[in-house]
Amino acid sequence: MRIEFILNGEAVAVEAPPDITLLDLLRDYLNLTGTKEGCAVGECGACAVIKDGRLVNSCMVLAPQAEGCEIVTIEGVHAADGGPNDLQQHFIEYGAVQCGICIPGMIMAGEALLRQNPHPTRAEIRLALAGNLCRCTGYQQIVDAIEATAKGRRAQP
Amino acid sequence: MSHITQQPLTYVGKPARRVDALDKVTGRAKYIADYRVPGMLHARCLRSTVPHARIVRLDVTPALKVPGVHAAITSEDFVDHGLYGFPIKDKYMLAYQKVRYVGEPIAAVVADTPQAAQAGVQAIVCELELLPALFDARRALDPDAPQVGPDRADGQHPNLKGDHMIVCKGDAEAELAACPIVLDREYFTDWQEHAYIEPEGVLAIPTPEGGVVVYAPNQSPFINQGNLAMVLGLPKSLVRVIQPTVGGSFGGKDDIIYESSAQVAKLALLTGRPVRMVFSREESMVASYKRDAMHMRIRLGADRDGTLRACWFRGIIDSGAYASETPFTAWRASIHAMGCYRYQACDVDVHCVYTNNGYAGAFRGFGNPEVCFAVEQTVDELADLLGIDPIDLRLKNCLRLGDETVHGQKLTESVGLIECLTTARRISDWDRKRAEYGRQTSTEKRRGIGVAVMYHGMSLGAEGADSAGATISILPDYSVEITSGLTDYGTGSRTVFTLIAAEELGVRPERIHMQRPDTNTAIDSGPTVASRTTVVGGNAMRLAARNLRQTLDMAAANLLQCDPRQLIRDGEAYIGPDEEAVAWEKVVDHARRLGLILSAHGHWSAPKIAWDHHHGRGTPYMAYVYGAQIAEVEVDLRTGNVQVLHIWAVHDIGKVVFPQGAYGQLYGGIAQGLGYALTEQITYREGYLQQTNFESYLIPTSVDVPEITGVFVESAYSHGPYGAKNIAEPALVPTAPAIANAIAHATGRRVRELPINLERVLLGRDLQPPASTQPARAAFHIPVRSTPQTAPVART
């Protein structure tokens, strides 16, 4: 079937079977491999994307459910000049990245949180990341990076 | 060393950015599952659905009739049936004659799509004749135990893996008999899954000359290359192994990846097309090796003033159906079993046995987390019994500079344990909390605070030859390229090597590019294990960069017409006696004009050490790292729920080379230790794994892991680069016992088994499954990964 939606700000139309997930649609039909698969059962958050402003696990969304929606993936997160945005830069600066496989999902979770709550406490940041597993970092530097981004964005006029 | 390099450090130990971080935060980093190669086929394995059986019939020809299937292989397709393994050669790339665990690969099929490959797998005719199976490691060496391991010629029980690993000092029985206080305790640590978020996968591409290029997220590409050459019957020159970005490993991506590599490489050679295999999470959990389970009994003898006198320790390691690296795990466990204390006498014996419970291999900590859980709780029990503060008891007994370890090794430098312990005590407000929490009377929630200390032998020790090589060269565009045979699977070692090369060469880290580990370009440096990369690989890199630096210094001296000793550096530039700065690029150009070759390599071997396996005495490791962790917990006495409130971790890791990376290793290790302590339950029920995805195998989330205060004590080690030691493994070693001791402090109840789940906290025992429960075979189901098909994309 034909699925049409807004992907990272651009209208797309894809021909794909109706019984695949949004994750597979992104990775296998649109060649956007920044979104990862860690479990395929909605438990790890490696496949997290933003769908109509909300964080969802794309392995738990059927591809046709994207119809008419606005989807943002890691490939759609960047600064105006195409380089890393402030959140991505803080991930680098605070050492929040190790093996990196969870990181696209973490960035999406961080973006989704900051859109909804520009003033999160550390506990609120931890709560917002609770669906995103990371086996490498112990989360602390990821929390640091999101906290620093929140502060930075608040300081912006 | 020239006087120039004695200036204060510029890059080492300073804030730095991880070299591969940008690619990872933008989603551009390519992991195996992200590769899209033209003509790529997909492979899948037929895996055993029973724990122990004889293969009586195996016919893959029906698979070849399935639409889309290109080829299918069994052990017959490998040299010597694909037998491999180190230190014990006991496993086949595909099962031969027998299967010994649920999930063992029997055959592999390659097809146009994963679905077609799976249909091919289902068409294979495979008849298995069940054999009596062995699930209780404590029964493994009984004369009538079912034989799981291969026959042995030396008269030992075939279920014994390797040998008994012993450590002996004096007469432990006599010393224990003379001790006024003796504790005799049993502990058990359960299996642990690595749970790297990237499941296993391998891609093989056949080459025109009849060889194969394998992209494998393994830890040690050279071992993979050696295995592949051996089982494929190819010279090593036709087998190239490249490590792509690895999505976590923690010891877990060795044997399982070697095996998958052999399967896809063979299929690629047969079909003449690229072949990839990617595991689902369920397949990863069922097929891959884990941290072993360990049954321990410890007898600790002491004087009434708390002076430790004797330690007697017995450990039986259930490492499942194959040896993998567990004989080495047993050795490391034996060396660390008595903890980082002084004793008059000790008697340690640890051995591994075969069972039909999956299989175990390397996992961060490598035997030490298991034994640390036992000894650090027993020491706490002793402190309770004697009414001595647990930290005071440890300070009284723990190893100090100048002491001789129980193995007979004199500690002549870099022993920072006392400072770790006293610092942790101070920053955690231990004394106040310990007293205050001791007075709690609530029947709802209680807090507790507990401590554990540890030491961890650096690098391989007496496990094997310990050396590494590195290369460095200046490219035409003045960038610097470095290689190492030791790899970075998320640990940050590429950044460590970059900083070391920058420091020695006196150039900005941005100028340096580290190549991906590749058997074609790097120097074989042994396995990337045992947290040895910074020290052994770092020293090799330092030497390589120094060798190149000497060449540039000569060119600069020639250009500036002075003696090399008169040169000073200003940033990258060279300055001679007339104080005019010459750009680094100019010096490089001049070196080329002089005909000097702008590349170098370095090779470093660890100091010689010796261990006498027969007498259990010697120098097991060149040196040790030390650490103390304190955990504060809140226990809900109504539900058994344990919340860890804070962890203070103070580790002596020598000079810190890449601080941000070292803290990341510390926090990450602690999180794994926390999961090991509380939630990560692996259950083999009659050989069937009951936890096959993250909804049942619970690794810590961001709300389970508390804020952590980490401090490094930099007790420099003279053989480490800049005095560095290591951190990766030691971080998780003391976490579980610190949490267990905190729980005992809060509740007065000691849990001697891992994981410390709700029922063990609440009831002090397990809830048994009802007797009628059949082995949950239904839990064993491996879903197929979905369709990587390319389809037209239209942008409107």
Ligand code: FES
């Ligand atoms: S892959 Fe979607 S949540 Fe794990």
Ligand code: FES
């Ligand atoms: S960085 Fe490896 S899983 Fe998060």
